[in-house]
Amino acid sequence: MAECKRMPPKRSHREGPAPEPPFDVEGYLESAGAARRIASFRSGAKVFAQGDPSDSVVYLQRGAVKISVLSKIGKEAVIAILAPGGFFGEGALAGQRVRIATATALMASTVLIMERDGMARLLREEHAFADRFIRFMLTRNLRIEADLVDQLFNSSEKRLARTLLLLARYGEPDQADYVIPMISQETLAEMIGATRTRVNFFMNKFRDLGFIEYNGRLKVNSSLLTVVLHD
Amino acid sequence: MPSPRRIEYPALPLPPFDLASFLDSAGVARTVKKYARAAAIFAQGDPATHVFYIQKGTVKLAVLSKTGKEAVVGILGPGDFFGEGCLAGQPRRMATAAAMSATTVLAIEKPQMLRVMHDQPALADRFLAHMLARNIRIEEDLIDQLFNSSEKRLARALLLLARYGTEDEQLLLPKVSQETLAKIVGTTRSRVNFFMNKFRKLGFLQYDGAITVHRSLLTVVLHD
Numbered sequence: 001m002a003e004c005k006r007m008p009p010k011r012s013h014r015e016g017p018a019p020e021p022p023f024d025v026e027g028y029l030e031s032a033g034a035a036r037r038i039a040s041f042r043s044g045a046k047v048f049a050q051g052d053p054s055d056s057v058v059y060l061q062r063g064a065v066k067i068s069v070l071s072k073i074g075k076e077a078v079i080a081i082l083a084p085g086g087f088f089g090e091g092a093l094a095g096q097r098v099r100i101a102t103a104t105a106l107m108a109s110t111v112l113i114m115e116r117d118g119m120a121r122l123l124r125e126e127h128a129f130a131d132r133f134i135r136f137m138l139t140r141n142l143r144i145e146a147d148l149v150d151q152l153f154n155s156s157e158k159r160l161a162r163t164l165l166l167l168a169r170y171g172e173p174d175q176a177d178y179v180i181p182m183i184s185q186e187t188l189a190e191m192i193g194a195t196r197t198r199v200n201f202f203m204n205k206f207r208d209l210g211f212i213e214y215n216g217r218l219k220v221n222s223s224l225l226t227v228v229l230h231d
Numbered sequence: 232m233p234s235p236r237r238i239e240y241p242a243l244p245l246p247p248f249d250l251a252s253f254l255d256s257a258g259v260a261r262t263v264k265k266y267a268r269a270a271a272i273f274a275q276g277d278p279a280t281h282v283f284y285i286q287k288g289t290v291k292l293a294v295l296s297k298t299g300k301e302a303v304v305g306i307l308g309p310g311d312f313f314g315e316g317c318l319a320g321q322p323r324r325m326a327t328a329a330a331m332s333a334t335t336v337l338a339i340e341k342p343q344m345l346r347v348m349h350d351q352p353a354l355a356d357r358f359l360a361h362m363l364a365r366n367i368r369i370e371e372d373l374i375d376q377l378f379n380s381s382e383k384r385l386a387r388a389l390l391l392l393a394r395y396g397t398e399d400e401q402l403l404l405p406k407v408s409q410e411t412l413a414k415i416v417g418t419t420r421s422r423v424n425f426f427m428n429k430f431r432k433l434g435f436l437q438y439d440g441a442i443t444v445h446r447s448l449l450t451v452v453l454h455d
Contacts, residue, residue, distance in 0.1 A: 077374055077377035079374065090366070093363055094366075094367055100367075127349050131348075133359075134358070134359060135318070138316065138362065141365060142325070144370055149294045151377065151417065
């Protein structure tokens with residue numbers, strides 16, 4: 001096997017999945033002969049639903065995907081919003097027989113669906129691929145842990161401010177403008193564990209204070225940081 | 232390399248794995264460290280230079296807020312890794328790791344860990360299994376916070392601490408204070424005390440020296 005030289009990204013990692021350099025997942029899949037297929041989804045379409053059989057791991061090539069869970073009484077919680085380069089449905093590798101969450105495209109999205117056993121074999125045989133996957137999973141763990149801490153410590157107002165900054169990828173060097181992909185107040189409410197009314201109230205407050213701007217799209221100003229940093 | 236086989240990554244806790252002799256045979260430097268109950272293994276803000284593997288004992292991962300509030304994000308046992316955030320490029324510890332009982336850990340330097348994961352697929356497998364299981368667990372904790380009442384969260388935390396769902400027949404609760412329980416669940420100590428008394432009166436918990444968790448406590452978690 002050819003030795004693969006990898007350099008860790010230079011940027012310091014704070015919170016949230018880092019944008020990874022382009023990576024030829026398809027190349028690896030072809031070389032390993034793993035069963036895979038490409039699928040496209042319209043905005044709002046489900047990639048998989050909670051309760052579906054869990055027999056594949058999905059790689060997001062293009063678009064954005066929301067991972068959410070429905071409680072028995074019909075309450076929804078959003079546990080992640082994934083960007084291109086992200087994996088989801090990896091619970092299949094941990095022996096999960098059915099999906100414990102629903103994956104929904106938030107915009108037109110293209111994914112690679114990799115059959116479970118082929119994915120496991122690839123992880124075991126291709127180091128560069130396994131590195132990339134482990135790095136993604138570690139970063140995702142850190143993010144979910146931070147979300148959990150946020151829930152345990154902070155008010156819903158602070159949680160909303162933090163979520164908006166993370167969605168806008170605040171602090172990343174290649175960003176000139178912090179603009180958020182189209183996202184409803186309902187989804188925001190499900191991400192922070194509050195009601196839509198509360199989200200609406202705080203969004204208006206943030207706008208009045210000049211922390212965010214609406215004109216077609218939602219722009220986040222760095223002054224929103226004061227809400228997160230202030231105790 | 233062995234012929235392709237079906238690889239299953241089970242849920243936590245993972246079966247014990249003799250990492251020490253594994254690392255020795257692979258020629259990887261590692262240190263064995265012993266900690267007394269309540270001793271800190273590393274503190275939030277420390278440089279993140281090592282990955283740890285628990286051989287014996289229990290480790291609590293807690294985060295301190297700026298106002299001094301503490302939240303417990305994980306309680307780990309033998310066979311678990313921790314401090315793995317450094318592999319994702321985390322320069323400093325985001326949490327404090329402390330021993331909850333007499334604990335023995337293996338400390339492996341980050342570059343060594345990266346190297347051995349490359350050279351030894353068995354270790355990479357094992358680490359990945361841990362990561363995936365931990366990922367699922369934290370995700371469930373987050374969902375629990377978003378959906379459930381503090382009473383339900385406490386019931387779930389007690390069942391998980393007693394390792395409900397593993398082979399152990401006796402659901403004995405490890406020694407853990409009501410204060411720590413409050414920090415796991417995200418509520419006050421007095422609320423925990425109130426529910427613990429309620430659970431005991433309903434026969435869900437039994438106190439005699441140690442606390443035994445009864446499987447019937449599940450009804451609190453499952454009931455809507």
